[in-house]
Amino acid sequence: MRSRQEPRRVSNGVIIAAMLLSLCVLSIVKARYCSTPFAKPDDPLQEQMNSSIRMETDEPASKAAGEQEEEQEEESPATGGGAVPEVSTTTPTAVAGGGKGKPTCFMTSKRSERCEARGDIRVEGNASTIYIGGINKEWKTKPYARYHDPVAMAYVREFTLKPADEFAPACTKNHSVPAFVFSNGGFSGNLYHDYTDVLVPLFLSTHQFKGEVQFLLSGLKPWWVNKFTLFFRQLTKYDILDIDNDRDVHCFPRIVVGATFHKDMGVDPARSPGHVSVVDFKRALRRAFGLERAAASRGGATGNGKPRLLIISRKNSRRFLNEREMAQAAAAMGFDVRIAEPDQHTDMSTFARLVNSADVMIGVHGAGLTNMVFLPRGAVLIQVVPFGGLEWLTSVTFKNPAKDMEVTYMDYNINLQESSLLDQYPRNHQVLTDPYAVHKQGGWDALKTAYLDKQNIRMDLDRFKKTLQEALDRLPPA
Ligand SMILES: *[C@@H]1O[C@H](CO)[C@@H](O)[C@H](O)[C@H]1NC(C)=O
Numbered sequence: 001m002r003s004r005q006e007p008r009r010v011s012n013g014v015i016i017a018a019m020l021l022s023l024c025v026l027s028i029v030k031a032r033y034c035s036t037p038f039a040k041p042d043d044p045l046q047e048q049m050n051s052s053i054r055m056e057t058d059e060p061a062s063k064a065a066g067e068q069e070e071e072q073e074e075e076s077p078a079t080g081g082g083a084v085p086e087v088s089t090t091t092p093t094a095v096a097g098g099g100k101g102k103p104t105c106f107m108t109s110k111r112s113e114r115c116e117a118r119g120d121i122r123v124e125g126n127a128s129t130i131y132i133g134g135i136n137k138e139w140k141t142k143p144y145a146r147y148h149d150p151v152a153m154a155y156v157r158e159f160t161l162k163p164a165d166e167f168a169p170a171c172t173k174n175h176s177v178p179a180f181v182f183s184n185g186g187f188s189g190n191l192y193h194d195y196t197d198v199l200v201p202l203f204l205s206t207h208q209f210k211g212e213v214q215f216l217l218s219g220l221k222p223w224w225v226n227k228f229t230l231f232f233r234q235l236t237k238y239d240i241l242d243i244d245n246d247r248d249v250h251c252f253p254r255i256v257v258g259a260t261f262h263k264d265m266g267v268d269p270a271r272s273p274g275h276v277s278v279v280d281f282k283r284a285l286r287r288a289f290g291l292e293r294a295a296a297s298r299g300g301a302t303g304n305g306k307p308r309l310l311i312i313s314r315k316n317s318r319r320f321l322n323e324r325e326m327a328q329a330a331a332a333m334g335f336d337v338r339i340a341e342p343d344q345h346t347d348m349s350t351f352a353r354l355v356n357s358a359d360v361m362i363g364v365h366g367a368g369l370t371n372m373v374f375l376p377r378g379a380v381l382i383q384v385v386p387f388g389g390l391e392w393l394t395s396v397t398f399k400n401p402a403k404d405m406e407v408t409y410m411d412y413n414i415n416l417q418e419s420s421l422l423d424q425y426p427r428n429h430q431v432l433t434d435p436y437a438v439h440k441q442g443g444w445d446a447l448k449t450a451y452l453d454k455q456n457i458r459m460d461l462d463r464f465k466k467t468l469q470e471a472l473d474r475l476p477p478a
């Protein structure tokens with residue numbers, strides 16, 4: 001056994017020096033990283049899952065992304081590093097003034113790198129190369145806001161920024177407006193990732209161009225673009241260019257590669273150009289999809305009718321097993337009830353209008369809840385949290401963003417009695433007794449398999465009714 005005296009031998013001076021040193025280190029670390037808006041994980045589990053907070057993409061995203069897999073052999077910048085000449089997490093404006101034509105790349109957060117240049121800019125899309133006059137060094141970047149997640153980034157095409165020397169190709173198309181390069185690789189195709197990884201950062205990064213910007217989209221999937229065309233129309237007057245498959249050399253006076261990222265499904269107005277917030281984002285969506293309702297009410301859309309409850313249904317996993325009884329109970333309480341399940345083929349405008357007509361929306365944790373972006377101000381979102389210690393996941397994805405979206409958030413945490421897991425495992429199985437151990441041992445995959453893929457929910461109707469009553473009480477009065 002060690003002597004208990006030993007630590008005391010360390011002189012006070014050393015202790016003080018060590019404390020000072022750690023203070024210094026902390027303040028450096030703070031200056032370097034604390035501006036990143038992505039919530040610091042307190043929970044060791046969340047730390048472990050840092051790169052895994054995502055919606056499981058059983059739908060098109062993973063398939064569509066998979067198609068690109070073979071093209072992606074370069075080392076991920078997240079691990080490669082090195083190529084970025086100037087890095088600043090705090091003062092983008094200070095580094096932007098690097099002289100005419102000099103591009104600047106910096107991490108806007110742990111999630112995204114943004115490069116910007118002015119002057120002689122030539123984009124050879126089919127070679128994923130951007131020639132820039134006045135620079136003397138080459139570097140690489142991926143325009144998708146999920147840098148902390150190597151799995152997603154593997155599905156994002158890398159762009160090379162090169163000096164525009166005598167070997168640079170001549171312009172075949174000249175543009176007078178700036179270009180903005182982004183990607184719908186990664187996990188886009190899953191509605192949650194569409195918004196958090198692409199659309200919110202895109203809005204935050206381009207609304208200030210007031211439509212005078214040419215979007216260059218990498219990994220373009222026509223069905224994906226069609227889905228959000230009305231929204232893109234709010235940001236640009238020009239048709240989106242499929243940059244990976246374009247044979248022209250497009251020239252621009254200015255280019256921005258990669259969006260700024262602030263936080264999941266959110267914008268920090270203190271740092272956004274024009275101080276826009278996520279409420280402005282919602283307003284742009286409302287305008288895009290022609291949604292009339294600005295505010296929810298206990299009296300529903302007309303103000304003197306019934307409030308509307310929208311139940312977001314799921315077919316494959318995390319199903320409500322007694323959806324019909326839930327709907328009946330809600331109707332008996334005076335709700336006008338709608339049940340809907342959005343999928344890839346759902347027409348965005350139609351679904352957006354349905355969500356906008358709701359006063360209360362309830363659903364089990366999943367990408368469908370992303371539709372909260374269409375809820376009117378003061379509406380209530382009830383996230384049903386499956387059994388399995390998933391609070392951190394459900395907070396980051398929907399709970400935290402709700403407030404800024406002017407949506408009243410409530411959770412409904414499933415009791416084991418309401419979970420189908422009770423029928424699938426013996427009562428003393430670790431999945432039922434110690435979810436955190438399951439996370440710790442198996443990581444994201446184990447969590448996903450045990451609690452997200454194989455769990456259905458039979459709502460306790462008394463609890464459900466109490467929750468609805470509370471939601472009703474929290475709606476703005478008619
Ligand atoms: C891109 O297109 C140009 C013009 O057609 C062609 O010369 C060049 O080889 C292409 N580059 C790649 C990498 O496909």
Ligand SMILES: *[C@@H]1O[C@H](CO)[C@@H](O)[C@H](O)[C@H]1NC(C)=O
Nearest residue numbers: 047048049050051147148149
């Ligand atoms: C995520 O967390 C793990 C464990 O804490 C760490 O090893 C890894 O470097 C982190 N990854 C990123 C991208 O921050």
Ligand SMILES: *[C@@H]1O[C@H](CO)[C@@H](O)[C@H](O)[C@H]1NC(C)=O
Nearest residue numbers: 170171172173174175249251
């Ligand atoms: C584009 O502009 C450059 C520089 O002004 C000019 O030399 C070139 O001929 C133009 N190309 C086209 C296709 O208009």
